[in-house]
Amino acid sequence: MTSHRIALIPGDGIGQEVVPAALTVLEAVGNRHGVSFTYDEFDWSCRRYLDEGAMMPADGLDQIRGHDAIFLGAVGAPGVPDHVSLWGLLIPIRRQFRQYVNLRPIRVFDGLESPVRRAVAGEVDLVVVRENVEGEYSEIGGRMNRGFPEELAVQEAVFTRAGVTRLVDYGFSLAARRRGYLTSATKSNGIVHTLPFWDELVAERAAEHPEVRWDQEHIDALCAKLVLDPGRFDVIVGSNLFGDILSDLAAAVAGGIGIAPAANLNPERDFPSMFEPVHGSAPDIAGRGIANPIGAIWTAAMMLDHLGHREAALEVESAIAGVLARTSVRTSDLGGTASTTDFTKTLLEFL
Template identity: 65%
Template sequence: MTAHRIATIPGDGIGREVVPAAQDVLALAGERHGFRLEWTEFDWSCEYYTRTGRMMPADGLDQVAAFDAIFLGAVGYPGVPDHVSLWGLLIPMRRAFAQYVNLRPVRLLRGIESPLRGIEPGDLDFVVVRENNEGEYSEIGGRLYRGTSREMAVQEAVFTRAGVEQVMRYAYNLARTRRGDLASATKSNGIIHTMPFWDELFREIGGDYPDVKTREYHIDALVGLFVLDPRRFDVVVASNLFGDILTDLGAAIVGSIGIAPSANLNPERRHPSMFEPVHGSAPDIAGQGIANPLGQIWSGALMLDHLGHSAAAAEVVDAMEDVLAGGTRTPDLGGTATTAQVTAAVRDALASRPLETGSGR
């Protein structure tokens, strides 16, 4: 039986509730398809930070570097500034392990009503490919004269040819496997250096993909089209900041950020990739047992697909849809079910499905 070593970081808040829920479902998928997930848990979190002054140990990256994947819940908790929790754990992993693609599906699942009028399951099914390591999230900059009338802050956006090209080629190749349509998010009419550079590379690389239809949208128009005409999209490639904002909107138009998954990918597989839901740690509902586990479960399905078990991944998502279509939902989706009830329902739906074949390596 194939075994995969997974570094598990439940993190903070509802992460500690939804990660075990997803592990339960993924373990069943493994049993059905002849592979095993071997979990090693790390307690790195804001609670860890309050004890040690760090979000993870000094050698934390070395500790997880040899794993096949990283499965993250959420980080963030009141009392620890968000930039501390983010830059102390998540971003160092994305960069150290060259996870330069942040892949976020935007898909309306069966059983969920979109807040958009006239949208049915099947109408919304696109993917945002977000550049994950540079762009607007550069560390270059600083603050001067804090607390005075002369106070100032400078943040530099850094776009490199290598960084932009690798994420765009990933997006072009992904579009080839889907409907062959790729949209680019830009703002070259207002940001006069980095965005024209982004546009130039998008067109240059597009010359190698004559079979892919391309379109360029200014980000302000693009967010409007996500609401007014989302059916037009197949694959969208965007910079770090633009991709982050677009995918939160994408989660909203498919029902809830609680179901939205993401994958931080090192496509060359030289380093572990990391899988996490888009939602945060939600301290306002932590401990109540009502967190939606579907975002974490769906992120786990992305992990299974990355590990070579595509049929198992598809079955997990199908089981989620069966549960939603049957009306079992947590409060964020208008239901009354608990985290445990939704998890049990997904397990039952998965167990009752005919076994698919072709799960890959």
């Protein structure tokens, strides 16, 4: 029996509902593969912020540094500005633990119709590789003259050779294991310093990966092509901002952000990686028991894979595909009436 210690952060809103669903699936597949999990649960959330003035305690990172992985449900709540919840929890974890790869797989499943006509099951299967710790989401900048006509805000984008290179190398290596095709998201025709620098580094690293065919697309055109011809793409690498936008767009193309998983990876494994579904806390449906658990369950499969249990991860992904292809069980965001619990029970039968 292999055991893993997981830092569990259910967070806010529907995070409290989809995390138990994912844990139920992990227990089921773990029992079959000789894998067990112990969980240390943390109440880090917007509720904690409102009660205590901080999303997590001052020594929070030290508390989870020794875990094998971090599993996060969602953060965000009315009454707490999004930048407070993000910079109080997610970004410190991502940056202090060098989780510089944000990995977001996108797939159109058989039985789940995409709102995009040309997004067909079996043809759309791509991964967005997002730079996760620098780029446009830097801490450099500030505001002056608040409340006056000349008020201003400055936000600096930071692109480093080390940061771009390691992310792009990860993308090329991933593409080599998949269909051998990489697309780089850029905007170097309009952003005169950082994105030409990005382009230069992508070209440098491409020379080290001759087995991968690659091209680059300006972000505006890329968004259009991702809708018009989503089956074309395999691995897309992008900056922090571009990757963030593209992954949500691609998830919508695949049928909805409720099904989308994500991983914040430290590939060197010097620190724990963090796994979180894309959908956010969805306060409008929280507490009603109707949240779509697919994103969290698929995220759990990504965690299994990262922890070295590839076969178990594939079984979970296959169960998701089976439910969608062979049953009519759907949560409300996918046009059905199933509860979170109903969908999870059906998936366990397939598992």
